[in-house]
Amino acid sequence: MPISVILAQALLGLNVGVFYAMLSLGLAVIFGLLNIINFAHGAMYMLGAFVALIGYSYLEQWFGISAQIGFWGSLIVAPLVVGALGVLIERTMLKRLYDLDHIYGLLLTFGITLILQGLFSNYFNVAGTPYPATPDVLNGVMNLGFMYFPTYRIFAIVFSLVVCFVTWYVIEHTRLGSRLRAGVENPQLTQAFGINVPVMITLTFGFGAALAGLAGVLAAPIYSVSPLMGADLIIVVFAVVVIGGMGSIMGAILSGLALGLIEGLTKVIYPPAASTVIFFLMVLVLLFRPAGLFGKEK
Amino acid sequence: MVNRILFVLMLIAGLSAPFFAYPVFVMDLLCFALFACAFNLLLGYTGLLSFGHAAFFGGAAYVTGYVIKAWGFSPLVGILTGTAFTLVLGYVFGYLAIRRQGIYFAMVTLALAQIIYFMILQLPFTGGENGLQGIPRGHLFGLISLNDPLAMYYFVFSIFLIGFLIIYRTIHSPFGEVLQAIRENEPRALSLGYDVDRFKLLAFVISATLAGLAGATKAVVFQFASLTSAHWQTSGEVILMTLVGGLGTVFGPVVGALTVGALSHQLSSFGSWVQVILGVIFVICVLVFRRGIVGELERLVRKR
Numbered sequence: 333m334p335i336s337v338i339l340a341q342a343l344l345g346l347n348v349g350v351f352y353a354m355l356s357l358g359l360a361v362i363f364g365l366l367n368i369i370n371f372a373h374g375a376m377y378m379l380g381a382f383v384a385l386i387g388y389s390y391l392e393q394w395f396g397i398s399a400q401i402g403f404w405g406s407l408i409v410a411p412l413v414v415g416a417l418g419v420l421i422e423r424t425m426l427k428r429l430y431d432l433d434h435i436y437g438l439l440l441t442f443g444i445t446l447i448l449q450g451l452f453s454n455y456f457n458v459a460g461t462p463y464p465a466t467p468d469v470l471n472g473v474m475n476l477g478f479m480y481f482p483t484y485r486i487f488a489i490v491f492s493l494v495v496c497f498v499t500w501y502v503i504e505h506t507r508l509g510s511r512l513r514a515g516v517e518n519p520q521l522t523q524a525f526g527i528n529v530p531v532m533i534t535l536t537f538g539f540g541a542a543l544a545g546l547a548g549v550l551a552a553p554i555y556s557v558s559p560l561m562g563a564d565l566i567i568v569v570f571a572v573v574v575i576g577g578m579g580s581i582m583g584a585i586l587s588g589l590a591l592g593l594i595e596g597l598t599k600v601i602y603p604p605a606a607s608t609v610i611f612f613l614m615v616l617v618l619l620f621r622p623a624g625l626f627g628k629e630k
Numbered sequence: 631m632v633n634r635i636l637f638v639l640m641l642i643a644g645l646s647a648p649f650f651a652y653p654v655f656v657m658d659l660l661c662f663a664l665f666a667c668a669f670n671l672l673l674g675y676t677g678l679l680s681f682g683h684a685a686f687f688g689g690a691a692y693v694t695g696y697v698i699k700a701w702g703f704s705p706l707v708g709i710l711t712g713t714a715f716t717l718v719l720g721y722v723f724g725y726l727a728i729r730r731q732g733i734y735f736a737m738v739t740l741a742l743a744q745i746i747y748f749m750i751l752q753l754p755f756t757g758g759e760n761g762l763q764g765i766p767r768g769h770l771f772g773l774i775s776l777n778d779p780l781a782m783y784y785f786v787f788s789i790f791l792i793g794f795l796i797i798y799r800t801i802h803s804p805f806g807e808v809l810q811a812i813r814e815n816e817p818r819a820l821s822l823g824y825d826v827d828r829f830k831l832l833a834f835v836i837s838a839t840l841a842g843l844a845g846a847t848k849a850v851v852f853q854f855a856s857l858t859s860a861h862w863q864t865s866g867e868v869i870l871m872t873l874v875g876g877l878g879t880v881f882g883p884v885v886g887a888l889t890v891g892a893l894s895h896q897l898s899s900f901g902s903w904v905q906v907i908l909g910v911i912f913v914i915c916v917l918v919f920r921r922g923i924v925g926e927l928e929r930l931v932r933k934r
Contacts (some may be wrong), residue, residue, distance in 0.1 A: 363733075443915075446866070447909035448904050451906055567744050608745050618730070622730060
């Protein structure tokens with residue numbers, strides 16, 4: 333098998349990997365502070381893609397606003413919209429469940445997933461709508477020396493990596509991050525030191541949701557925008573999270589990237605296993621390192 | 631006492647149902663009711679949230695369908711084979727999943743179930759997205775033709791009753807008491823000397839097996855094993871049924887399955903709005919109606 337084919341699949345895998353990384357990062361950040369697994373994370377990713385699509389194609393038709401939000405604008409608007417929805421969900425619903433078993437948070441966000449998916453399935457084709465507004469700069473292919481690769485995919489990889497590492501830096505190395513980590517470690521004591529923990533929790537959930545929305549915008553030009561685009565993805569990301577363990581931010585990023593890569597390479601080696609390889613890896617991890625590769629069990 | 635009265639009522643309703651309702655519809659509800667009861671044993675009585683029960687429900691349907699259709703076995707043998715398959719599958723899933731607790735347990739079961747889903751989608755003999763079609767109903771004990779709707783109905787109702795009674799016995803046995811102790815306070819149960827993991831595993835296997843029994847029966851009823859029945863949305867649906875009816879109540883899942891099933895049937899003309907409505911019910915149940923229908927009724931009775 334020519335080496336260029338393998339490299340191309342590896343890069344495509346890395347491309348999927350950055351989405352896994354962004355989503356599992358968001359899940360890990362939310363889990364750290366709220367102890368909740370956000371099932372709606374996949375739906376929020378889908379919502380991000382739809383905000384981009386609606387912002388470009390449907391503003392006039394639906395809302396009578398004669399404006400268009402292009403791709404660059406969507407990179408800002410979509411995370412804001414999805415983040416705002418996240419804040420709303422946390423303030424009005426999740427907040428009431430903190431004293432209960434954590435599984436109720438999962439069940440609530442599962443319900444929200446059904447609502448979002450159902451709503452968009454009513455108005456959009458389940459098979460997907462292509463996103464028409466990829467900027468010209470990012471169209472075409474790029475010569476990487478050893479092979480040609482679509483420019484947009486290179487952009488998506490680099491952009492997502494930057495977002496992931498900035499998030500990691502902020503959480504691990506800034507003042508804001510240290511407060512956040514203090515809130516994870518001991519909410520009562522952090523509150524006693526005069527830090528407003530409830531607000532922090534709300535904003536964290538909003539931020540995690542915004543990350544999912546951003547990933548959705550980045551995915552829109554690659555995959556077509558569909559109401560179900562987040563549905564199966566989120567389950568893979570759950571497996572990524574189980575493999576990585578949610579104890580560390582860097583762990584979430586690295587396991588996302590690595591597993592995307594492995595999935596891409598499986599497509600070359602044994603295509604039928606590509607959709608399940610991550611789940612089988614999860615089984616192995618559960619057998620030999622039950623707490624996850626980077627995990628400390630809570 | 632209340633349970634006994636309710637049981638007799640259920641018996642009367644079940645025996646007379648085919649005379650005033652469409653039998654296939656009632657059989658569908660009965661399969662889901664058994665599925666929900668099996669699920670409730672795990673979530674309601676042991677406190678374990680499995681998000682992968684569709685793998686048992688759907689997996690058993692395919693095994694049963696294949697054994698009957700390709701190998702020409704009788705429906706009873708088919709159902710027993712499908713159920714035996716989920717017993718093994720439940721052991722494997724349970725063995726892996728109980729290594730992690732709480733929220734992780736849910737994610738692990740969901741991911742494991744997705745393996746089964748993709749296998750069904752890709753294996754050569756499952757019919758892929760079309761499902762396994764044309765499963766013959768055949769004869770029970772070589773005598774009674776199950777193509778007769780009434781015979782089929784009472785066959786399904788007997789299976790439901792057997793499953794229901796197994797669960798009832800399990801809950802009200804010393805074993806069931808330990809399960810509830812684990813649900814209430816796992817470290818305490820552990821420190822009292824109970825091998826918690828073994829109890830959890832056994833509960834998981836029983837629950838998986840009976841969920842499989844329900845799925846296997848459904849395949850014979852509809853003569854069809856569908857990919858949908860193995861999809862994670864089916865896992866979500868059974869959670870909703872249990873939640874609506876009442877977690878950790880004996881009759882809750884039955885009531886929940888009837889309610890949600892009848893509701894989906896009534897709303898089926900609304901297309902994908904059904905999903906939205908189910909989602910809204912889910913959210914409402916979690917936020918303000920966590921006891922479910924039977925749970926709330928029990929509370930009212932106790933107050934008086």
